[in-house]
Each structure stands twice: as C-alpha cells, then as structure tokens.
Amino acid sequence: MLTRDRLRLIRRRLVQVAPVIVLATFIVFGLQQLVPGDIAVTLAGDNATDARIAEIRALYGLDRPFLAQYGHWLWGVLHGDLGKSLLSGEVVLDSIFRRFPVSLLIVGCALALSLAIGIPLGILAATRPGSRVDAFVTSIASLGVALPNFWLAMLLVATFALNWTIFPATGAKPLSAGLGPALLHAALPSIALAAGAIAEVARQLRSSLVEVLSSQYVRTLHAKGLSPAAILWRHGLKNVSVNLLTVIGLVFNRLLGATVVIEAVFAIPGIGSMVVHAAIHKDFPVIQGVVLALVLIVIALNLLIDVLYTVFDPRIGQK
Amino acid sequence: MRRVLAWLRRDLRAALSVGFLLLLLGLSVAAPVVAPHSPTRQDVNNTLHEPDASHPLGTDDLGRDVLSRLIYGAPATLYASFLAVTVAIVIGVPVGLLAGFLGGWIDDAISRLIDTLLSFPAIVLAIAVTGALGIGLTNGMIAVGIVFSPQLARLVRAQTLIVKQELYVDAARVFGASVGRILWKHVVPNAIQPVIVQVTLLLAVALLAEASLSFLGLGVQPPQPSWGAMLARAYHYMEIAPEQMYAPGIAILLTALAFNALGESLRVALDPTMKRR
DSSP states (O other), X not given: OOOHHHHHHHHHHHXXXXXXHHHHHHHHHHGGGGSSSOHHHHHHOTTOOHHHHHHHHHHTTTTSXXXXXXXXXXXXXXXXXXXXXXXXXXXXXXXXXXXXXXXXXXXXXXXXXXXXXXXXXXXXXXXXXXXXXXXXXXXXXXXXXXXOHHHHHHHHIIIIIIXXXXXOSSOOOXXXXXXXXXXXXXXXXXXXXXXXXXXXXXXXXXXXXXXXXXXXXXXXXXXXXXXXXXXXXXXXXXXXXXXXXXXXXXXXXXXXXXXXXXXHHHTOOSHHHHHHHHHHTTOHHHHHHHHHHHHHHHHHHHHXXXXXXXXXXXXXXXX | OHHHHHHHHHOXXXXXXXXXXXXXXXXXXXXXXXXXXXXXXOOXXXXXXXXXXXXTTXXXXXXXXXXXXXXXXXXXXXXXXXXXXXXXXXXXXXXHHHHHHHOHHHHHHHHHHHHHHHTSOHXXXXXXXXXXXXXXXXXXXXXXXXXXXXXXXXXXXHHHHHHHTSHHHHHHHHTTOXXXXXXXXXXXXXXXXXHXXXXXXXXXHHHHHHHHXXXXXXXXXXXXXXXXXHHHHHHHTTTTOGGGGHHHHHHHHHHHHHHHHHHHHHHHHHOTXXXXX
C-alpha cells in the first residue's frame, strides 16, 4: 500500500496543505474586517457606553494593527483557544464540540444515502444511454438538483411528522442516547439533505461513465469479445472512480453547508443553527470558530481524497 | 437570431425553459401591472385565507395576497442568481485557464487559493460574510459568487490540463501560435462543455442559495417579498396552514428546473461533435 512513491506524494500534499490552512485562517479572521465602520462599536452591541466600547477594544486588541491582531488570534487558535461567545460567554470550542456530533450524524447519514442511491442510479443510466431508464434517472436527478432542500424538509415534516406522526418534527438525539432514537431523529433531516446529493452523485457518475464507455479502448474491448458487464466493472468503474472521489468531496462540502439550513427547519441544536444565530447577532468569535472548524474538516477530507486518488489511478502519484 | 429560433423550434425542452424564464423576466418587469394586489398591503381580518376569486392563491399570515407576493418575488430571485453566477464566471474561468495552461508556480499558487476557497462550504461562508457586511441580498449573493468561482476555476483548470496534452495544441504551438490564441481557439472550445453544464447548475444553486438565505432571515428583508422569505413565514404556520408552503416552493423548483434544462439543451446545441448528427 505505502509505496515510496505514495509516501513521497503524501509528504508533498502535506507540504501543499500547510499554506492552504494558513490562507484559510487568514480568510476566517479577515471576516471581521468586512464589518463596515468601527468593529468595537458593533461588538459592544446596542446602546453600549463609551467605556464598554473602550473595554471591548482593549479586550480584543482592536487598537493594534491587523496583522498583530491576526497573529494574536492565530496563537490562541493554535492553543485551542477560539475565544468566548459575545452573547452567551460560553467557550466557543466547547460549544463546537457539543454541537458538532449532532450535525455530523445528519451529514454522515445523508452522505451514505446519497452514495447508496446515487451510484446505482448513475450506473443504471450510463449503461443504457438514451433509454427510458436513462431518461427517468436524468429527470429524477434534475428534480433533485433543483429541489430547495429546506422546502423538501418542510414537506417531509408536514407529511411524516405532523400528518402521520411517524418521525419527530423537531430536535435531535445524540448517538449516546441509543442508535434507534438518534437515527429516528436524523431520518427526515438526512433525507432532506440527501436529495440534492443523490442527484449530484448520479448525474456526475452518469456523465463520466458515459464518456468512458464510449471511448476508443472500450470499443476495442467490445471487439475483443469482453462482456458488457466485465467492461463496466473492470474498466468503466475503475476509470470513473477518480471522478467519483472528487464528487464525494464536493458533496460532503455541500452537505456541511446545507445542514445549516436544514437544522433551522428541524430546530436541531447543531453547528448550523449556532452559526446562523451568531451571524445575525455579529457574534464573531462564534462565526470564526465554526467556519474555521468546518474549513479544517473539509481540508482534511480533501487531503485524504488526494491520497486516495493515487490508489485508484497510479499515474497521478508519478511525476 | 434565426439560428436561435430554429434551435428552439427543434428542442422542446429548451423552448419551454426559455419561455418560462422569459415569462419570469416579464413578470419581474411588469409586476406592478400584473399583480392583482400590493405585495405588502396587510388585511388583518383576512389572514391565512383559502384561495378565492379575489386572492387566487389565498392570503398569508398578515392577510397579504400570496399571488402578488409571488410575482414581486421574481425580480429578487433572478437578480440574486445572475449576480452570484456572473461574479463566479468573471473570476473563475480566466483563473482556471491560466492555472491549467501556464502550469509551474502560477498553477501552484492559484491551485492553493482555489483549494482554500473551495474548502469553505458556500452557504456557511455566505452566512458569515452576510453577518459581517450586514444582512442583505446583494452582500450575500456576492459572497456566494466568490465561493462558487473556485468551483469553475478548478473545473476549467482540469479541462485545460487534459486539452493541453492534445496533439492539436502541440501543433498550434509548433506553428508559433500565442498563448492567448491557443487558449481561445483550442482550449476554450474543447474545455467549455462541462463549464456550461456547471454554470447552469450554478444558476440553479445560486437561486437555491438566495432562497436559503432569505429563509434564514439573512437575505431579502421584510416586508420585501421573496420566495425564500415566504417559505420562512409559511414554516411558522405549517400546522394550521400547510398549503402556504406550496406556491413559493413550486416557484423556486420550476425556476431552478428551467435553468438546469436550458443548460442541458445548450450543452447539446453547443457541442461541435453533436451538431451534425
């Protein structure tokens, strides 16, 4: 598995990822620079006294140059200090650790659903291009991509929670409360999240697989007398696996974003509702903390995918 | 123009989506004339009313006419989608072309920036930027566009890397064609197809992003109508008036479908290898 080429690639990727992380922290911290006017006034809240504003300014070092502020913040982040919420006073890292598992459960279920349904749909459509099955899958995918996920969530709540009371309408249960209740609460949000992802997976897989299956070497394989099934499994899917990895990365990123909206519909106490509340009230330590956490997770996943590329396509690792 | 009409006559799906989008554009422009009522006039004696002759889609929780609010919501929606996607194209396509074609340290630097921006979940960054800039539609959609641009850039870069290795590009280079000419004459036409598909998807995604932001209360502000904001109100009355959520949701769905369908049709129409079949 870990050939010398691959180890060298992993090392190179780690070196490449370092500036990405630095850039990401810079962007995250830079968010507060976008606030029009004096940020100390904004942070102090409505009707703050001059003394309070001065106190805020000193507390956050806002009188210092931007790079000094950034360095101070980054130093804190490196030591696990994301600051405290301006609203609740709670340590941001604690809130993130408390709320993140709730969001991750929904996103994980949604990702599993989208792969379990999207991949077979994509293969079905790609192996019968132009057929009725293809038209059906393409239509479903178009619908899934166009469907506002929070609207689907509302329809699901109205039907399965309010009308038939099969699933709970709101709230979440952690895995520690037992697999059953946790999944029961996660079911509707995951389905609402997965709809777009299923469509995306099916659509991308179909288009790349159709391309591979209509290529010259596949024609040669046909001419050599290989069965269509053998061509699909041994050659077609192998060649689209790299595309599929890319799609998984994109879909995961999108699911992390989409869960923010879905959590609002189901009143789920995850990181999504946390960041929306913080954005409305300009609670910057919370905004920065959550955005940074999400970005770091996505960067880590992309690193993993980059390494996996070389497993599926050895040409990528060589130079 | 004649070719466009001929294309629309041949391709029913394209004709339908163009027709729908034109209708939407017309409604956006003519909203004050077409809408039966003011979108903001409240009628507290007539809230959450069933559809009737005076209110074809009923009234909302403040007694405002749902159809009128739906019509007045169209311009906000179109504006938001096109703003975000235009920002994404203007940044993403040239950056991707240059990174893929020039290679070397330029590619490395651009790729790192692309990787970084792509790592931010679009909606979350849009929410964060909107929170910083102040709640509002334009701020949010510019942010969404910036977050979309690396998606396009990465796609264009990947396509460029593939096309760059083709023999005809080497041939052009041997004949002394400039970088600009090679990019424009050889790389762009051969790399553009997936970009068009992606751009269309992005129009729909931008539309959904606007709806999401407005649903969360970060986009269009009350009493201004927007489909997402209408759904946010409908959400609070879901138990007593579930029918409130149908019209705005269907409007969003149809518009997103129209963008997607148009893009798919364009892809077929623009593909040089499919033209003569």
